[in-house]
Amino acid sequence: MTASVDPLKPRVSEAVDQLADELEQLSHRIHDHPELAFKEEQAHGWLTDFLESHGARVERGVGGLPTAFRATIPGRAAGPTVAILCEYDALPGIGHACGHNVIATAGAGAGAALVRALGTLPFAGRIQVIGTPAEEGGAGKVRLMNAGIFRDVDAAMMIHGRSGTRVWRPTLGIIKVKAEFFGQATHASSWPWRGINALNAVIQLFVAVDAMRQQLRPDARVHGIISNGGAQPNIIPEYTSAEFYLRALDREYCSELLRRFQASAEGAATATGCTVKVTPEAEVHDPMRPNVTMGKLFARNLAIIDFPEDPEDGAGFGSTDCGNVSQALPTIHPYIRISPDGVPGHSREFAEWARSPLARTGLVAGAKALAMTALDLLASPEALAQAKDDFHRGGHP
Secondary structure: OOHHHHHHHHHHHHHHHHHHHHHHHHHHHHHHOOOOOOOOHHHHHHHHHHHHHOOOEEEEOHHHOOOOEEEEEEEEEEEEEEEEEEOOOOEOOOEOOOOHHHHHHHHHHHHHHHHHHHOOEEEEEEEEEEEOOOOOOOOHHHHHHHOOOOOOOOEEEOOEEEOOOEOOOOOOEEEEEEEEEEOEOOEOOOOHHHOEOHHHHHHHHHHHHHHHHHHOOOOOEEEEEEEEOOOOOOEOOOEEEEEEEEEEOOHHHHHHHHHHHHHHHHHHHHHHOOEEEEEEOOOOEOOOOOOHHHHHHHHHHHHHOOOOOOOOOOOOOOOOOHHHHHOOOOEEOOEEEOOOOOOOOOOHHHHHHOOOHHHHHHHHHHHHHHHHHHHHHHHOHHHHHHHHHHHHOOOOO
């Protein structure tokens, strides 16, 4: 680590504080207008206008995704690229219950603060704020990776709101799968013996999955919904469907879950006389690969701004398309407190906390730590090289 970066950090921190009111207003605006995956037109416009107004060079609609963006803060010469990632899509029905309004404004705030405090960065290289749509179900980061947006990125980072601050928590890999059952429609009262009930089949699938859970690893998760249960009660359902998420800490066990799920679906079809079609999505969400070097830098910067980590609370793990980024290049995904202990993500209560004074505190801390950590990596070729070495070793010491 070169010492020259530390004197710059108070200036960056002060710049975030000066932007705090504007960032909170932007966060509230995104929160008040939730938009689903790939439809984040307003959030995209507000974030890019904000970054452009503070001096970043903004590209809109990058990677073939209309609601993606890339904002660049250049350094004094050519060099490595460090990316700060933003998410800003909401959840169906419950809005920003994952706090993506805070993720987006913390990332954008980090970029704007760097320009405000430093203008052109005093190190070789550049920092980019990359807007990544559709984390909730659309794998936007994967699409941007496939489009080459991360090709020249040397390291990436983002923060995620939670009921506690933790620099490292694992995430689960995930396979998304759809099961469709095909039966025979008939009148449910006068000719029921002439039908083949596809609803019975999908119910049997849920029963089989519930039994399967008893023999799964403790970290694995299998959960789903019935997306089509039939037309109306007096028609034997000829078609039903269900959508499931299969999650595990490693990709291999995700594949094992898919094998067992397929067998459960085929068993349900056989038991009810239906036929079945099981369709996994082509894109698998990978688990996060840790990066000790980048994590230590981020933790040090949290200490500098007096925003300490919290004890691990023993809760389970979620999934993110940032895991795919972490499998391609050095990446961290720290969690920042924006709610009290025990408030679960994807709940209406968490959505309320994502617009609270506590969320503002987390937003400001996240923006500061992201900006400082990105500077650390540009200022120290040795630190960046060590982060890359961590990556090639699988992230562990």
